[in-house]
Amino acid sequence: MTEVTPEPIVDAEKPANRESMTRSIAVIGVGHFLGIELVKRLEEDERYHRVLAIDLYRPDIPFEKTEFCEVDLTMPAADSDLARLFSEADVDTVVHAAFLSRPTHATEWAHELEDIGTMHVLNACAEVRPAQLVLTSSTMVYGASPHNPNYLDESQPLRGHADSRFINDKVGAERQTMRFARENADIDVGVLRFAPILGPTIDNLFTRFFSRPIAPVMMGHDPLLQFVHESDAARALKRAIDIGARGSFNIVGKGVLPYTTVLALMGRLPVTMPHVVARSLSRLLWVTQVFDSPPSFLDFLRYLCVADGARAKRELGFTARYSIQRTVLDFLGVATDDGAPDPDRIYG
Amino acid sequence: MESRLKIASEDSLHRQCPRITVWKTRMPNDTQPPDQSDSVAPTSDGADQDSAVPDAAVPESDWAGASAQRESDPGDSGDFVILGGEAVVPQRDYGPPIESVLPDPERRKREIRELERRVRERLTPAFPIEQRRHLPLEFLWRRYRQLAMQSRSDVVDEFGRDPIVLSRFEPLLNLLYTSYFRVEATGIAHVPDTGRAIIVANHAGTLPYDGVMIMQAMRREHPGRRDARPLVEDFIFHFPYLGTLINRIGGVRACPENAERLLASDQVIIVFPEGQKGTGKLFRDRYRLQRFGRGGFVKLALRTRSPIIPVAVVGAEESMPILRKVTWLTKSLNVPYIPITPTFPILGPLGLVPVPSKWYLIFGPAIDLAADYGPERADDRLLVNKLAEQVRSTIQSMVDGALKRRKSVVRG
Numbered sequence: 001m002t003e004v005t006p007e008p009i010v011d012a013e014k015p016a017n018r019e020s021m022t023r024s025i026a027v028i029g030v031g032h033f034l035g036i037e038l039v040k041r042l043e044e045d046e047r048y049h050r051v052l053a054i055d056l057y058r059p060d061i062p063f064e065k066t067e068f069c070e071v072d073l074t075m076p077a078a079d080s081d082l083a084r085l086f087s088e089a090d091v092d093t094v095v096h097a098a099f100l101s102r103p104t105h106a107t108e109w110a111h112e113l114e115d116i117g118t119m120h121v122l123n124a125c126a127e128v129r130p131a132q133l134v135l136t137s138s139t140m141v142y143g144a145s146p147h148n149p150n151y152l153d154e155s156q157p158l159r160g161h162a163d164s165r166f167i168n169d170k171v172g173a174e175r176q177t178m179r180f181a182r183e184n185a186d187i188d189v190g191v192l193r194f195a196p197i198l199g200p201t202i203d204n205l206f207t208r209f210f211s212r213p214i215a216p217v218m219m220g221h222d223p224l225l226q227f228v229h230e231s232d233a234a235r236a237l238k239r240a241i242d243i244g245a246r247g248s249f250n251i252v253g254k255g256v257l258p259y260t261t262v263l264a265l266m267g268r269l270p271v272t273m274p275h276v277v278a279r280s281l282s283r284l285l286w287v288t289q290v291f292d293s294p295p296s297f298l299d300f301l302r303y304l305c306v307a308d309g310a311r312a313k314r315e316l317g318f319t320a321r322y323s324i325q326r327t328v329l330d331f332l333g334v335a336t337d338d339g340a341p342d343p344d345r346i347y348g
Numbered sequence: 349m350e351s352r353l354k355i356a357s358e359d360s361l362h363r364q365c366p367r368i369t370v371w372k373t374r375m376p377n378d379t380q381p382p383d384q385s386d387s388v389a390p391t392s393d394g395a396d397q398d399s400a401v402p403d404a405a406v407p408e409s410d411w412a413g414a415s416a417q418r419e420s421d422p423g424d425s426g427d428f429v430i431l432g433g434e435a436v437v438p439q440r441d442y443g444p445p446i447e448s449v450l451p452d453p454e455r456r457k458r459e460i461r462e463l464e465r466r467v468r469e470r471l472t473p474a475f476p477i478e479q480r481r482h483l484p485l486e487f488l489w490r491r492y493r494q495l496a497m498q499s500r501s502d503v504v505d506e507f508g509r510d511p512i513v514l515s516r517f518e519p520l521l522n523l524l525y526t527s528y529f530r531v532e533a534t535g536i537a538h539v540p541d542t543g544r545a546i547i548v549a550n551h552a553g554t555l556p557y558d559g560v561m562i563m564q565a566m567r568r569e570h571p572g573r574r575d576a577r578p579l580v581e582d583f584i585f586h587f588p589y590l591g592t593l594i595n596r597i598g599g600v601r602a603c604p605e606n607a608e609r610l611l612a613s614d615q616v617i618i619v620f621p622e623g624q625k626g627t628g629k630l631f632r633d634r635y636r637l638q639r640f641g642r643g644g645f646v647k648l649a650l651r652t653r654s655p656i657i658p659v660a661v662v663g664a665e666e667s668m669p670i671l672r673k674v675t676w677l678t679k680s681l682n683v684p685y686i687p688i689t690p691t692f693p694i695l696g697p698l699g700l701v702p703v704p705s706k707w708y709l710i711f712g713p714a715i716d717l718a719a720d721y722g723p724e725r726a727d728d729r730l731l732v733n734k735l736a737e738q739v740r741s742t743i744q745s746m747v748d749g750a751l752k753r754r755k756s757v758v759r760g
Binding site: 150263 | 361489490492493496497499500502504506507508512566582586587588589590591592595596600603604605606609
């Protein structure tokens with residue numbers, strides 16, 4: 001049923017191409033999965049002698065060498081605070097992961113955090129000039145469009161979505177970062193665009209969407225979906241920092257599946273409705289704050305938004321270990337430990 | 349349940365006293381202390397008993413109490429029979445008792461629980477796993493998943509072709525191929541057995557039967573049984589239900605990126621350069637090939653160095669005779685035009701059934717553009733247009749020749 005991934009569990013990490021083997025790194029945004037996972041991995045890697053974790057709230061995990069610093073990116077003077085922290089710790093790598101993993105109704109605040117917050121980070125980087133800056137983003141920035149090819153590569157335009165602040169703020173952050181990269185050629189700027197991350201522990205828009213017992217299906221439309229497993233995503237981020245990624249990379253999982261097949265695998269009840277009905281219903285539920293996925297999300301259930309991970313494979317040496325079937329089963333918590341399917345548990 | 353309890357408790361007994369070297373069994377009338385069996389026997393919740401994360405719902409006091417009781421339980425030492433009658437086991441010194449080396453199973457279990465609790469604490473505060481795993485009415489849920497996965501595969505290829513859906517539609521496609529259109533394919537060996545190729549054909553009919561029939565011809569009659577992927581124009585590809593179905597049985601949205609990706613993996617693609625002008629051809633214009641788009645297929649052939657195989661499809665242009673095209677209201681319906689055929693709007697969906705005309709698929713010799721022109725010539729607009737026009741006239745002459753040989757539309 002699920003394919004067993006043949007790759008070795010431990011892949012040979014390329015040696016860091018930095019001159020000094022000890023690095024000092026700042027991770028901005030440790031309140032969600034990617035940030036926390038990255039800090040956990042940095043804790044265990046002795047090549048990084050100093051780790052700054054920057055967020056509003058201290059995550060509830062024990063730190064050994066990591067120092068937590070409280071900075072609010074929405075504050076007007078956040079950039080100088082960051083610059084001071086960076087220069088004090090002699091930071092040579094900045095990871096900007098302070099992005100929301102699911103839409104919020106506080107769109108103004110979200111804009112301040114994502115778009116303006118990125119500006120603050122870039123300002124601080126322009127001042128301190130670290131060797132490397134890595135930004136986490138999402139493949140949703142390409143937008144779901146009927147004109148998308150089946151596999152979007154990194155050169156495709158960032159269409160975003162006409163009325164989604166959640167996506168457009170990320171597009172805004174990416175545009176600023178690209179401009180920054182053009183203007184500062186001496187800083188390695190890497191942007192990682194993650195496909196929808198699914199897994200047993202992560203909490204984001206998609207895991208919430210697929211945790212409901214029923215799911216809307218746009219009448220007659222059944223696009224292919226793509227996911228990346230949470231452990232693959234965390235590994236890709238660490239790897240990009242280790243080898244110094246430059247440019248933008250799609251981080252995607254193995255394989256695609258039609259949306260209704262994903263629902264069937266998860267045992268969710270598809271509710272077929274015309275797009276017009278779904279849109280108004282979704283808007284109503286969004287405005288009344290019953291559901292936490294905005295109406296613009298429905299376009300991703302209608303049209304393709306699948307990215308091509310060839311560049312990450314070529315330049316980062318990253319390939320996903322989890323197939324999409326395994327990712328889905330792992331998300332449900334029914335995948336077995338050795339990766340072999342357990343038909344009893346799946347089909348009863 | 350009774351036997352299970354016994355096995356479990358015997359197992360625990362061996363673990364408790366691993367020094368005993370003879371097989372022991374309990375007397376059949378022996379009664380178990382109930383609390384002890386509780387602590388050792390697997391939980392009766394069958395689905396989850398061997399999950400990676402043991403059931404955390406068992407309260408701590410339960411097993412702690414059980415172990416305390418066991419230590420003080422005096423009935424555990426007696427009531428054994430020795431199998432084999434009077435076998436005498438010499439009492440020797442076998443070294444220190446293993447209990448002193450291995451931790452007490454209860455303590456081990458406690459430690460594992462504690463470890464698990466710590467791991468759980470370190471997990472990102474997340475959506476509770478239990479909620480995903482234990483849906484209400486689990487029996488129904490499983491039954492539903494079985495039903496839902498019956499008609500689909502959980503593995504589709506890169507472009508979304510589902511082998512199970514395809515095999516379900518295979519009989520219908522074969523019926524159309526052999527009995528309805530009675531397709532006759534000639535020169536199919538011009539398509540190479542291996543490697544990339546672009547099949548270029550004339551296009552007609554509101555519904556893309558021609559692409560499906562060429563695909564079917566390649567699967568049934570080509571010596572290499574090759575899978576050819578038709579490229580489908582946007583209007584059909586995003587048409588509700590129809591587009592999804594075509595995608596599942598092998599169609600791919602027509603765009604240069606997709607075509608290049610398919611050719612790069614050495615597949616055969618079927619393109620209809622007439623595009624929408626072809627499907628919307630009026631009956632009076634039948635077999636008069638329209639402009640070949642902007643020559644995208646020539647650029648593709650030059651860039652990927654693939655041979656072009658011209659194909660004339662005869663019979664398809666009568667199967668859906670469009671008398672008029674209505675463009676009124678089409679904006680709001682999101683279609684380019686509404687075709688008026690002798691049957692279509694009058695008979696409703698039944699009007700979409702094609703005329704059972706006899707079809708000929710004539711495969712011409714491969715045109716190898718790569719032999720004459722390098723990939724850099726793909727940017728030469730004049731050349732591209734000239735080559736596209738050449739391919740068009742080749743197909744046009746093949747169509748004209750086949751039309752002359754044909755005597756009747758339906759009987760061939």
